[in-house]
Amino acid sequence: MLDLINPSRIFHWIDKLINFINSIFFILLLIALTFALILSPPDYLQGDSVRIMYVHVPSAWIGLASFTVIALLSILNFIFKIKNFSLITKSIAPLGLMFTCLAIVTGSLWGKPTWGTWWVWDARITSMVVLSIFYILFILAHKLIKDEGKAYKASNIIAIIGLVNIPVIKYSVDWWNTLHQPASIKLDGTSSIHTSMLLPLMLMLLVLLLYCALILLMKYKTEIIRIKRKNIKRI
Amino acid sequence: MLTKKVKKRVSFLSLLLIFLVIAVFFILKSLTSNILYFKSPTDIQLSQDIISKKKIRVGGMVKKDSININNQEIEFIITDLKNEIFVSYSGTVPNLFLEGKGVVAEGILKDKNFFIADRILAKHDEKYMPPELTDLMKKDVK
Numbered sequence: 001m002l003d004l005i006n007p008s009r010i011f012h013w014i015d016k017l018i019n020f021i022n023s024i025f026f027i028l029l030l031i032a033l034t035f036a037l038i039l040s041p042p043d044y045l046q047g048d049s050v051r052i053m054y055v056h057v058p059s060a061w062i063g064l065a066s067f068t069v070i071a072l073l074s075i076l077n078f079i080f081k082i083k084n085f086s087l088i089t090k091s092i093a094p095l096g097l098m099f100t101c102l103a104i105v106t107g108s109l110w111g112k113p114t115w116g117t118w119w120v121w122d123a124r125i126t127s128m129v130v131l132s133i134f135y136i137l138f139i140l141a142h143k144l145i146k147d148e149g150k151a152y153k154a155s156n157i158i159a160i161i162g163l164v165n166i167p168v169i170k171y172s173v174d175w176w177n178t179l180h181q182p183a184s185i186k187l188d189g190t191s192s193i194h195t196s197m198l199l200p201l202m203l204m205l206l207v208l209l210l211y212c213a214l215i216l217l218m219k220y221k222t223e224i225i226r227i228k229r230k231n232i233k234r235i
Numbered sequence: 236m237l238t239k240k241v242k243k244r245v246s247f248l249s250l251l252l253i254f255l256v257i258a259v260f261f262i263l264k265s266l267t268s269n270i271l272y273f274k275s276p277t278d279i280q281l282s283q284d285i286i287s288k289k290k291i292r293v294g295g296m297v298k299k300d301s302i303n304i305n306n307q308e309i310e311f312i313i314t315d316l317k318n319e320i321f322v323s324y325s326g327t328v329p330n331l332f333l334e335g336k337g338v339v340a341e342g343i344l345k346d347k348n349f350f351i352a353d354r355i356l357a358k359h360d361e362k363y364m365p366p367e368l369t370d371l372m373k374k375d376v377k
Contacts, residue, residue, distance in 0.1 A: 041365030079244045115356045116329030122272035184361040194364040
């Protein structure tokens with residue numbers, strides 16, 4: 001198993017996987033967008049602006065999940081010093097930042113017609129902004145610190161500190177009064193979204209996850225190439 | 236398998252995380268009144284020191300059959316099913332401002348039962364469904 005993710009012999013299956021995702025990605029994207037934009041019904045209150053949710057919700061989930069993965073890998077990396085994990089976290093971070101910002105922007109676009117305002121400083125939205133700041137700090141640690149060992153150490157610590165923010169985001173809508181509505185899909189699987197709207201939501205989640213996998217693999221490949229160019233045989 | 240170094244790092248990390256969680260907990264706890272985006276009518280009834288000049292937000296449900304629109308202002312009642320507060324507002328309301336739905340009003344409290352709003356936000360709930368379904372539900376009720 002560990003031999004399979006050994007960066008030195010990873011190329012033959014990374015390229016295969018990238019090609020495979022490329023071949024199904026656009027078809028799935030078309031199907032998901034057809035469901036989200038045309039086939040699914042408008043909401044009984046929000047009308048067509050409900051369609052923003054099909055991008056907003058998966059983006060927010062991916063933003064949260066990416067940071068959780070980064071933080072957990074950082075913890076393992078901090079304890080066991082597995083350099084491969086640094087490459088993975090470094091490759092996930094820009095994706096996570098992009099989806100967090102996408103969630104904030106689409107949320108703002110949805111807020112104007114629904115709430116009547118572009119922006120409020122309620123607990124959910126503010127904690128999402130804090131998450132994006134952690135992403136930026138994490139990426140800046142890699143960009144600004146020249147010494148690689150120190151950069152990895154700093155970014156690990158940032159990710160571990162940021163982990164505390166994740167449950168705050170998740171439960172902010174339950175702990176405090178917020179303008180943001182509570183979760184529609186609970187952790188125990190119950191959902192207050194009608195099936196005809198749940199289907200496009202899940203399709204969009206699948207498509208965005210595939211997009212993440214695609215970009216992550218490409219970025220991971222670049223990181224390995226960068227290391228190999230420095231003539232380091234083993235990682 | 237676990238070397239001394241690894242054990243040291245594990246204990247350092249667990250201490251760091253415990254410290255962080257406690258610190259964040261106390262920070263958030265002391266900031267609760269600022270984090271709360273709005274107060275419910277019950278909070279207002281219970282609170283002692285309401286500064287009448289300061290802007291606050293009151294949130295809850297728009298009481299059924301309480302919206303009264305004349306050409307100058309909109310009057311309605313915000314309720315949390317225990318206490319109520321009367322709101323007067325002049326201006327445009329968002330599309331989702333409806334009876335029986337969530338609302339947040341921003342403005343100045345005249346007294347514990349009367350609130351003058353200068354901004355109304357609609358609070359959406361977590362339910363999403365197509366319009367045909369609500370028609371069916373209304374028929375069932377009738």
